[in-house]
Amino acid sequence: MNNRRSFLIKTALGIVGVGVSPAWLQGAPAIIRNYNKPNSKINGVQVGCITYSFRSMADQSAEATLNYVTESGINAIELMGGPAESFAGMPESTIDRRKFYQLMGKQRRGETLSTDETKELAELQKESEAYGKLVSDWRSKTDFKAFEQFRKMYKDAGVSIYAFKPAAFGKGNSDAEIAYGMNAAKALGASHVTLEHPSDDAHTQKLGKMGETHRMSVGYHGHEQQTFDFWDTALAQSPANGLNFDAGHYIAAGHTDIMELLKKQHKRILSMHTKDRQTPANGKGNLPWGEGDTPLREMLHLIRDEKFRFPATIELEYQVPEGSDAVKEVQNCLEHCRKLLV
Template identity: 60%
Template sequence: MEKIDKTSVSRRQFLTNAALISGSMLGASKIFGAPAIIRDLYKGGSLIKGVQIGVITYSFREMPDQSAEATLQYILDSGISAVELMGDPAETFAGRPKNPIDMRTYFPLMRKRREKQPLTEEETKKLDAADAQMKEYNAEVKKWRSSVQISKFEEFAKMYKKAGVSIYGFKPNAFGKDNSDDDVAYGMKAAKALGANQVTLEHPSDDAQTLRLGKLAEKYGIKVGYHGHEQQTPTFWDTALAQSPANGLNLDLGHFVAAGNIESLAFVKKMNKNILSMHIKDRQNAANGKGNLPWGTGDTPLADVLKIMRDNKYKFPATVELEYKIPEGSNSVKEVQKCLEFCKNALL
C-alpha cells in the first residue's frame, strides 16, 4: 500500500484511493473509483441485522499515521462504517498544535499504571517525563481550543460521511476535573459538529464532576457516556444516572467480566435504555487471569450479547476496542477485520 502524500493529494483524491484499497481488500469484483460509489459500497456498512458494529479509533493506535485521512482509511479497510472518535484525528485536522509525545509509547505505560501493574524504574522515569510534557502540552491545547473554528469539525464530518462513515461518539481530552466549563463546552460543540450524539470519557469517580458534565450536556443537547474498567459494578453508574438524563453508560463488557461481575448479560438487558454505547473485547474472568485475548477464546459472552442486541432491537452501538496483543505479521486493521467477522458470524 502506498503511503498517501497529504501535501499533494486532495481529500477527494484520498477518498478515491481509499475506495480502491477497500474494494480490493474486501474482495470486490469491480473497481470503486469515486466518493459517490463509496456511499453505495458502505450503505448499511457494519450495521448487521439491526446491530451497529462500530470501532473506537484507539484500536488503530499502533498504526504509524494518525491523521484524519489515514484513520479514515483504516476504518474503511476494516469494513466498519461507524466510529467512536478519539480526539486526535479530528483535532489535528482542525489545526491543534502537534503533540510532542509519542502516544504509541505513552498509552501502554498509562494502561499499566491504571491497572496497577508494576512499572520498572525506567518505565516510571519515562512516564513521569511524559506526564510533565503532557501538562505543558495541555496548556497549549487549551489556548488553541479557545479560538478554533467549529466549522473545521463540520468539514471533518463531511469527509467521513462522504466515505460512508458515521461518527456517533467523540472522546477528546476535554472533560476532566481540571477542565473549565469552556473546555467542556468546546468538546460538546465539536462532538455535535461531528454528528456525534454522545461524548465519552473515563468515569471520573467524582459525583460533583458527573453532575457538572450532565448539566452542561443538557445545555448543549448531547449525552455523556461514562466508561469504566475493572471498577465497574452493577451500581457503578447509579449516581450519575440519577443526576441527569444526559448521563449514560459507555459500558465495557470485557472489563465488566474481568472485574468479576457474573451477570453481564442480565445487566445489559436491565440497563439497555441507559447504555449509550458498549465496548466489546474478549477478556478472561478473574478466576482465569483477566487476560485480553483474541475474540472467542476468553470468557466475555460476546456472541450472546450481540444476539441479545439483535433480538431485542437495542439501538446502542457495539464498539470494537482492539486491546489483545497483535500477532506477528498482522496489524490493527487486519485484527479489527477479524473482530468484525466474529460479529457477523454471531449475528447472521
C-alpha cells in the same frame, strides 16, 4: 449479470428516468450512492469501532484513520480526539503517546513500574501538562467549521460518527474546554461524548448539566472498577449522563451478571466497548475474539432480539499477531460478529 445490471441502471437513469423504470430499479440512486461503502450493521445490530483500535498504525491523520476504518469494513465509529483535532489545526504534540498510554495502563492495572519507568512516566506527565495548556488556548479560538468538514469527509466515505472522545472533559479541564468538546462533537454529528468515569460525583453532575445545556449526552467509561450499580449516581444526576459500558472489562472484573445489566440499563447505554477478555480465574487476558470468556454471542443476540439501539463498539486491545496489523484484526473482529449474528 453485474455488468448487465450496471448497464441497465445507467440506461434507465439516463434515458427513461427512474420514475418509469422497473420496480427493482426504484432504489438505483441509493445503490449508486452506497456502492463500495462499508456496512457493519448486521441484522439490526450496529457494530462500530473506536479509532483507538488503530493506535499502532504509523499514520494517525484524519485521512489515514478514515482509510483504516473503511478498509476494516466499519461504517460507524467512536472517534478519539487526535484525528479530528489535528485536522482542525490543533498544535502537534511531541509526547510519545504510545509509551505514555503503555505506562499509564500499567500503573492503572496496579502493576509495579521500574525506577526508570516511574521517572519516564513523571516526565511524560509533565510534558502532557505543558501541552495541555497550549491546547486549551487553541481550543478557545477554534472554528468548528473544520469539524463540520471532517464530518462531511467521513460521511462521503460512508462512515458516521456516533461518539467523540477528546481529552476535554476531565476535572482539570475548564468549563470552556468542556463546552468546546461538546460543540465539536455536535459538529461531527455525534450523539454523545465519552470519557473515563472520573469517580467524582460533583464532576459527573457538572458534565451532566452541561450536557443538558449543549444537548449532548455523556457516556462514562469504566475498567475493572465497573459494578452493577457503578453508574447509578451519575444516571440519577442528569438524563444526559449515560454508560459507555465496557463488556470485556466487566468480565475481567469477575462479574457474572452482565446480561442482567444490559437488560436493566439498555436505555441509558450510549455505546458498549466490546472485546473478549478472560475471567479472573482464567487470567483476565485480552484475547482474539472467540477465545475469551466474554459472552459475545449472547450479548449480540440480546441487542438484536430486543432491538436495543446502542452500538457494539469493537475495541482492539489484544496483542496484534506478528505479520498482521490493526486493520486486519478489526476485520477479524467484525467477521466474528457476522458469524455470531447469522
